Amino acid sequence: MNLNDQQLVAAAFDGALDKASFRRLQERLGKDPALLALYREHAMLHHSLCEEFEGSQMLGYSVPSSVARTPRWVPVLAACAVAVAAIFFAWQWLKPSRPAPVMAGCAFSADAIVKVDDRQALNGSGFAVGSRLSVERGWVRLNLPMKAIALVEAPASVVFESDGVLRFESGRGRLHGPEGGRGFTVKTGSLTAVDHGTDFGVVSRPGAADELHVFSGEVAVNAVTGTAKAVLHAKEAAKVDSAGALQRMPAREEDFESITPELRVLLEDRFDTGGPINDRQPVAGISRWRLDKGAPVIKDGHLEGTGFEAFYTLPMDGLTASRPVLLVTVETVASPSFHTEQWSGVSLYQEGYEHCFFGDCFGPEETWSLDMKRRLVPVPTEPRLTGAQTITLRYDRRDGTIELHQGASAGNHPLVRKTIQSGLSFDQIRIGAGDGATLAVAKISVRAIQEPPLR
Numbered sequence: 001m002n003l004n005d006q007q008l009v010a011a012a013f014d015g016a017l018d019k020a021s022f023r024r025l026q027e028r029l030g031k032d033p034a035l036l037a038l039y040r041e042h043a044m045l046h047h048s049l050c051e052e053f054e055g056s057q058m059l060g061y062s063v064p065s066s067v068a069r070t071p072r073w074v075p076v077l078a079a080c081a082v083a084v085a086a087i088f089f090a091w092q093w094l095k096p097s098r099p100a101p102v103m104a105g106c107a108f109s110a111d112a113i114v115k116v117d118d119r120q121a122l123n124g125s126g127f128a129v130g131s132r133l134s135v136e137r138g139w140v141r142l143n144l145p146m147k148a149i150a151l152v153e154a155p156a157s158v159v160f161e162s163d164g165v166l167r168f169e170s171g172r173g174r175l176h177g178p179e180g181g182r183g184f185t186v187k188t189g190s191l192t193a194v195d196h197g198t199d200f201g202v203v204s205r206p207g208a209a210d211e212l213h214v215f216s217g218e219v220a221v222n223a224v225t226g227t228a229k230a231v232l233h234a235k236e237a238a239k240v241d242s243a244g245a246l247q248r249m250p251a252r253e254e255d256f257e258s259i260t261p262e263l264r265v266l267l268e269d270r271f272d273t274g275g276p277i278n279d280r281q282p283v284a285g286i287s288r289w290r291l292d293k294g295a296p297v298i299k300d301g302h303l304e305g306t307g308f309e310a311f312y313t314l315p316m317d318g319l320t321a322s323r324p325v326l327l328v329t330v331e332t333v334a335s336p337s338f339h340t341e342q343w344s345g346v347s348l349y350q351e352g353y354e355h356c357f358f359g360d361c362f363g364p365e366e367t368w369s370l371d372m373k374r375r376l377v378p379v380p381t382e383p384r385l386t387g388a389q390t391i392t393l394r395y396d397r398r399d400g401t402i403e404l405h406q407g408a409s410a411g412n413h414p415l416v417r418k419t420i421q422s423g424l425s426f427d428q429i430r431i432g433a434g435d436g437a438t439l440a441v442a443k444i445s446v447r448a449i450q451e452p453p454l455r
Contacts, residue, residue, distance in 0.1 A: 009038055103128050104160055105143035109262055109450065112138030112154070132159050135171065139259055142166075148184040148195070149176045151259045161187065168204040174259045175200055177217075178412060187224075191240040194220045198234075201256040209239040213251040221246070266318045267429065267446040271303035277310050287313040293432070296439075302333045304440040309432035311349075314446065319397050319425045323448040326426065328393040329408050335440040339366040339386060342434030346393070346444075349428040356420060358393050358404055360437065370404050370416045381406075381415035388440075397423055 008025060011017050017025065028035055103126040108114055113136040114121045127133055127142060135154040142150040145163045152158055156171020166175075167187040177184045177195035184195045188204040191212060198217025204210045212221050214232040222229040226244030237251040269282035269289075277298070278291035289310050296305025319326055330346050338344050338360055345359015357371040361378040368385045370393075371378040381404060385391075394403045394410040400422035403414035429446060433439040 005035055005038060009035075104145070106133075107141045107143075109138035109140075112140060114138075114140055127160055129160050129162055132157060132169075144184070146184045147178045150174070153259045168202055168210075170204050170206055172203050172256070172259065173201065174256045175202065176412075190224050190242050190244070191238075192222045192224060194222075196220065200232075201251075201253070201259075203255075209241040209247075211237060211239045213237040213253065213256070215251060215253050215256075262323070263447045263449040264318065264323055265445065265447050266314050267312055267444065269445075270443050271298050271441060272301040274298055277303060282312070285312070286315060302440050302442040303431075304333075304335060304438065306337065306433055306438045307435040308439075309430055311428050311430050314427055314429060316425065316427060318446075318448045320448070323450045324397045325449045326393075326395040326397070327410060327445075327447045327449060328395075328429070329390065329443075329445045329447075330431070330441060331390040331408075331443040332388045333440045333442050334388045335438040337436065337438040338388075338440070340434075340437040342437035344433035344437040344439045345431075347430040347432075348393075348395075348426045349430065350424055350426050354430075355424060355426070356393075356395075356402060358391065359439070362434075368404070368415075370402070370418065372402070372418060372420050374420065379416050379418060383415075385415065395420075395424070395426075397425070400424075 008017075106114070106121065106123070106125055106127050108121075108123040112123070115134045115136065116125065116127060117131050118134075121133070133140065133142075133152070135152050135156045137154045139151055139153045142152065144150060144166065148166075150158075150166060150173050152171060152173045154171070156173065157169040158171065158173070159167040159169060161167045164183060165185045165187060169189075173186075175184075175186060175195070176199050177197055182195065182197050186193045186195070186202055188202060188210040190210045193200070193202065193212050196218045198219055199215040200217075200219050201213040201215065202211070203213075212219065212232065214234055214236050216234045218231055218233045220229070220231050221238055221240070223240045223244040223246055225242065228240070228244050228246035230238055230246060230248065232238060232248075235251045237249050238246055239249065240246050265284045267282055267287075268284035269280075274280060275298070276291070277289045277296055280289040282289070289312050292309045292311060294305050294308025296303055296308045296310065298304075328346065328348070332338070340360070341362065341364050343357070343360060343362050345357055345361075347354050347357045349355065354373050356373060357378075359368065360366075361369040361371045363378075365380065366386050367380040368389060368391060369378040369380045385406065389406065390408055392405045392408060392410050394405060394414070395401070400419045402418055402420050403410065404416040405411060405414050431439060431441060431444065
């Protein structure tokens with residue numbers, strides 16, 4: 001116990017503390033057991049002194065008149081009051097603490113303007129149960145309980161109703177509920193949706209029917225008014241009005257494409273038309289293809305070649321601190337000699353060094369694999385994939401995480417997840433195949449995205 005605390009307690013018994021100071025002392029007594037013990041010692045000492053010296057003349061002081069003398073019962077009453085206060089503060093300190101509130105993690109787009117309970121929110125701030133989140137510009141990504149993820153686009157207002165319920169007062173959102181997170185519930189003014197491990201979108205607009213669109217899996221939807229209900233599966237949707245009427249319709253996933261992390265397309269090409277690949281201008285991109293070896297041809301809506309290498313120069317500022325995640329998606333078509341002892345696939349380079357390759361690696365094993373060039377052995381996908389596939393590589397320059405995913409996007413269940421050097425930017429991409437091996441590519445895209453760190 002320090003001298004300041006001794007003086008603070010003494011001042012309290014001398015009546016020298018103002019109201020605000022005494023309130024702060026009360027708050028500390030409920031949290032600091034050592035200070036509470038000191039306070040109780042002073043209370044007992046104060047009571048003893050009052051009893052011992054009551055009516056005695058102290059040096060330098062005259063005996064007060066009987067008119068002004070304090071009645072004997074006053075110090076006793078004061079001591080009792082102090083004892084009761086001490087017991088109260090001790091109970092406050094010893095009673096079980098309230099559980100910490102359930103929180104959702106928030107990550108904002110670069111241009112976002114977001115408020116939580118009418119106060120300006122900061123990127124990365126928490127979103128507590130019972131709070132209202134208003135998105136005035138941009139989008140917000142919420143990392144919710146039960147492993148659910150919600151992307152909410154401005155203008156929108158949502159309430160974190162409980163640890164398993166998110167209520168849309170207005171706006172548009174896209175939600176992902178993993179298989180293990182079944183039961184997460186989304187509410188609007190006219191419908192309640194219970195997730196069964198899926199991806200779906202919700203639209204709530206004042207004065208219009210609320211909508212639910214299912215992109216994968218299934219969702220149970222119930223009208224708030226009346227008894228209408230349905231179970232919606234992939235590519236199905238329904239709208240529910242304020243009277244409880246439920247109307248089925250096809251899902252419109254394209255309406256939710258804007259609810260994605262900010263991205264920059266570095267390269268996009270579809271090999272369905274055009275001449276030779278050398279000096280070819282892609283559909284999107286600031287550079288041109290350069291053919292260094294072989295003679296691949298465009299036929300039947302794809303590029304196909306054996307023993308060839310084609311390079312594309314990526315912009316130097318593609319991957320940055322604000323866009324740290326690279327997505328490379330390649331769609332291949334069937335070719336009789338994709339799986340050989342040679343290689344066939346896609347490589348990423350920086351300053352002339354090949355950092356990683358994915359496709360069919362060197363060797364007789366028939367599977368898609370990831371080859372990290374500083375490692376000795378390529379890593380096959382799990383489960384093993386063969387033949388024509390659409391594969392997406394995801395690289396995060398913040399920590400060097402590199403993954404392979406089946407399909408045109410990166411989800412939560414990679415086929416391969418490893419780590420290479422962090423901080424890479426990649427200045428070239430190569431597509432090709434070794435002598436005796438064939439690569440047939442219909443589409444390829446390279447995107448840099450601003451993805452919040454939710455993994």
